[in-house]
Amino acid sequence: MTNSELQTRRLAATPRGVGVMCDFYAQRAENASLWDVEGREYIDFAAGIAVVNTGHRHPRVVAAIAAQLECFTHTAYQIVPYESVVTLAERINALVPISGPTKTAFFTTGAEAVENAIKIARAHTRRSGVIAFGGGFHGRTMMTLALTGKVAPYKVGFGPFPAEVFHVPYPEALQGVTAADSLAAIARLFKTDIEPQRVAAIILEPVQGEGGFNVAPTELMQGLRALCDQHGIVLIADEVQSGFGRTGKLFAMEHHGVEPDLITMAKSLAGGMPLSAVSGRADIMDAPAPGGLGGTYAGNPLAVAAALAVLDVIEEEKLCARSVRLGEKLTMRLLAAKESNAGIAEVRAQGSMVAVELRDAAGAPDAEAVRRVQQRAMAQGLLLLSCGMYGNVIRFLYPLTIPDALFDRALDIIDDALKA
Template sequence: MSQFTNVDLQHRRLAAMPRGVGVMCDFYAERAENARLWDVEGREYIDFSSGIAVLNTGHRHARVVQAVQDQLGRFTHTAFQIVPYESTVALAERINALAPVAGPAKTAFFTTGAEAVENAIKIARSHSGRPAVIAFGGAFHGRTMMGMALTGKVAPYKLGFGPFPGDVFHVPFPSVLQGVSVEDSLAAIHDLFKSDVDPQRVAAIILEPVQGEGGFNVAPAALMRGLRSLCDQHGILLVADEIQTGFGRTGKLFAMEHFDVKPDLITMAKSLAGGLPLSAVCGRADIMDAPGPGGLGGTYAANALAVAAAHAVLDVIEQEGLCTRASTLGARLSAHLEVLRVRFPEIAEVRGLGSMIAIEFRDPQSGKPDPARLQQVQRKALEQGLLLLACGMHGNAIRFLYPLTIDDALFGRALGIIEQALQD
């Protein structure tokens, strides 16, 4: 065990770090392995957060650790834009071959998901010569200035940080519980074209195939087809933000593989490098080549250690069948939650895709969002050693983000804790 206590570290954090860095847990990690982590006082937790969907291959997967150690013995950083290296070229080639983009593709690497989103908009604007972007309510696209502008949720992400970049417009995302249909969403875009922005000024429409912070709302296939048709009609680029949905989480390597249309650009990050910071934008080659040399990049973009980890992650996903595993675990979880929904009517909906599953809490009588019930269940689960994350526009949904490498016994134990937390 560590020489520190959780209480001591909590006091130190509050004194040394600003309150704007929100921290959910009051305990501090000491070590982790696959789907479990231990705090500095030795208590074990089952990790159903995966560092916010970063650890699809689990904590410290042996293949990822070995790849990073091997690269560490060669070099850690040259700045790819100064002295390049083969591993990054090879990773771009792999992603180009795997990403569901129409025609020849190219990939640029960055460090964070927000950077990927920022650069996707830069690329779209450079290619189209247009300024405007359409996003969706409930979306989360990052905490940088353009990321906040695109994000469709005010608190806590936008409070006090404006003004934001202009020419960003939002429309409702389809939701059965919110009473928003696909037709409503598409009609809202047509209304924008009549009242707020000429479609010939719109560079891109960006959306998450499954909303993350917004509550794990799955984009209906009809929405994707409608957006693709609109984009083709008006020369607008369709951008899929796969930062949370990518790398096996939904049962496919990319969530867009569930749909019969293809985006022009895809952003990715989180589970790409198994815990190391790496992000990317992949898209049609002609679009990706729009910015001139020096227009894209970053000091740590395509960091050698992260690139080595990403190669290992792709190997693990393929060789361990993690896309199939995601579908299997997700079906098991969904079936369990549907049984619980009969017993606990405050569970208004079980939804998701693959292993990107959420439950939403609403008052059974009024139908209003019930974040208090979520917080109660989350707290009870944590007391029993299960780490769960909230999401949703009203903070009333629990999202389940276990590593896809979790073993069956531990997964079953977690399902029992979920049931017990609801009963308590």
């Protein structure tokens, strides 16, 4: 079967609403490489959208899933529980940057984790309002779409959305938005739209993913923590994309010395298996009544086994430190390219959460330039993802286990694509 034949079948069998970037079809993958059905190799700088931080088919992860297959694949944890969920919860509780007693609940997708974090915050506070940020992405379900701060393509044609969700600007140097501006916008919101005593939660990504890899300043995190403490609001850190070593720390919130009340996680938690979680202060996590949280596949035993192996790999292979080293190497190459390329407006990085923003000669967002870079890189066997409010940002999401020689080869392709 050829890529062209599969493309024809896909277009006939699946809806256009599921956007697909590549016109080739995967057959196998290993670490930071994947091969299509016609045998062509690609360097994967997408990593399933930051899902395989530990690489495709890491031997430890594969072995853990195989061992669990010999036992059972599903009981529904809410019907017949199993020890591995308890063990994983204990490990995550010990790792999240939240002091005091913590608890963790498991779900299947990042959107589910965010939905349930909002439910938990509302149950705890007995309030309904939620504050989110422009440019943020939290999922494609109705509640998470309400939280998401980008209309196209996510929200178009799907409204109305759940009420009492309010957006404020996220700090962006190129847009002239500071942390002080964001905090002032919340203060205005309290005057114009909702009193703080009706706000259940403030949710944000410590580094925006789809929004363009904008990194939250510590000043913003400190201000939000103070606001939440003052008004009894739950602070939720959405670490679905920024977690598990991507920023050089296990969780991006560790860069700020500021504790959230709840953290959502998914993507690289289980190395390619569908698993998500909400962790947080035990008194908040215990707010919903029994039966208020859960899901048929929540805490799937195969995914939980994979997650336990992922945590082992991150620790034993020192992937947080490697994330910093790889990110610094890529950032240096991008900054060097910026010196001779006026189209590179900004390079943003925290660990291996690295992006470059492209603008035209007039200073306007240049999404077309991003497409050209992607196409030239793909022609040379490198997969790159775009992001940003205007689609003018290239993000780099390689597995943290990528071999050095393959990483260097990818950097050369990036250099060439940016110059072209």
